[in-house]
Amino acid sequence: MSTLIKFKIDGVECMAETGAYVVEAAVENGIFIPTLCNIKGVKPRGSCRVCTVLVNGRPMSACTTPVASGMEVENNIAELNDIRKAIIEALFVEGNHFCPSCEKSGNCELQALAYRFQMMVPRFPFDFPVRDIDASNPKIIKDHNRCILCKRCIRAIKTEDGKSVFAFKKRGRQLEINVDPDLGELFTDELAAKAAEICPVGAILLREKGYEIPIGQRKFDKEPIGSDIEKK
């Protein structure tokens, strides 16, 4: 049986079930903690650090930290929001993000976070790395230019017998996420669509689809990411 415990986010009394991660517990209490690599229902990885909060004064990733009774969490403070913004800006310059020509624009979580934090220009110099687009799979296109290596696809897209369809290739700055050529052949339409959906950016695209939703009606055209949680 799970029990309810009390803790605080930015001084606000919150309740959550023991064992819940801070990010989820915040959602239950109508508080948005920005995330990027996290996906509901999949074991958290804590790789992007966008959800960094201060737990009793120490920086922790909110997606991997379970709540504890009496915990004091700091979330929406200038110091943290600037660190989060810096992470977003770093992701923009280390890849090739040409939003005006991107199929994911308007529905992209990286871009939406940049909007939420009002990024006008990244503080870091642009890297313009030379990267490929892999269009060998019959159902999807993998654009390495936009991949932020969040590993959502690896963690969430599995075959019926539990094998990951996506996997790492190469190391260090050359690191890429690739589709397993054999497993990728077996992609059903549903699994391919799920992969494109699970990718927070435009790094996994469905073939022969794109720009389907008119500007103005896309996910983040009218309201900042997280507003749905804050409205609860």
Next chain:
Amino acid sequence: MSKPIVATTSLAGCFGCHMSILDIDERILDLIELVEFNKSPIDDIKEFTKMCDIGLIEGGCCNSENIHVLKDFRKNCKILVSLGECAIMGGLPALRNGIPIKECLEEAYLNGPSVRENKKRIIPNDDELPMLLDKVYPCHEIVKIDYYLPGCPPSAELIWNALVALVTGDEMKLPYEVVKFD
């Protein structure tokens, strides 16, 4: 008091940002009341005739002429604004940044599907022509830029709010819908 003076230019851009300036519609009449234009494609003044208060830069730097014009703007404007994605991060012209210059030129003048009448297989190389840079650079990597207005193009609303804020000294209005990268 004399009116603030505005200059504008389009470097490696498509003139979309300038179109978006015109998209402020009838407020252009208010703008004329608020500011005076100097060097700009809008009034076709080709050279600076006086020191300006605000310079709006559309487009990034893809060749030596862009650099020259941008530095000229920095010298002649107190405040420089990067207007639009191309000025801010290179934009679509910067899609060539991963491709060697030689390949770009050969594709454009020798091998591309739209090449028709280049029987002598000439790649233009006149001294009069600006040199292409190794890649397309965001403006702030060439000169100091004071403000950034994102968008492709930035919405007329964003441009208007920014100009009014700069001219009046009031804080700029930044409603969520106006700051977009596409």
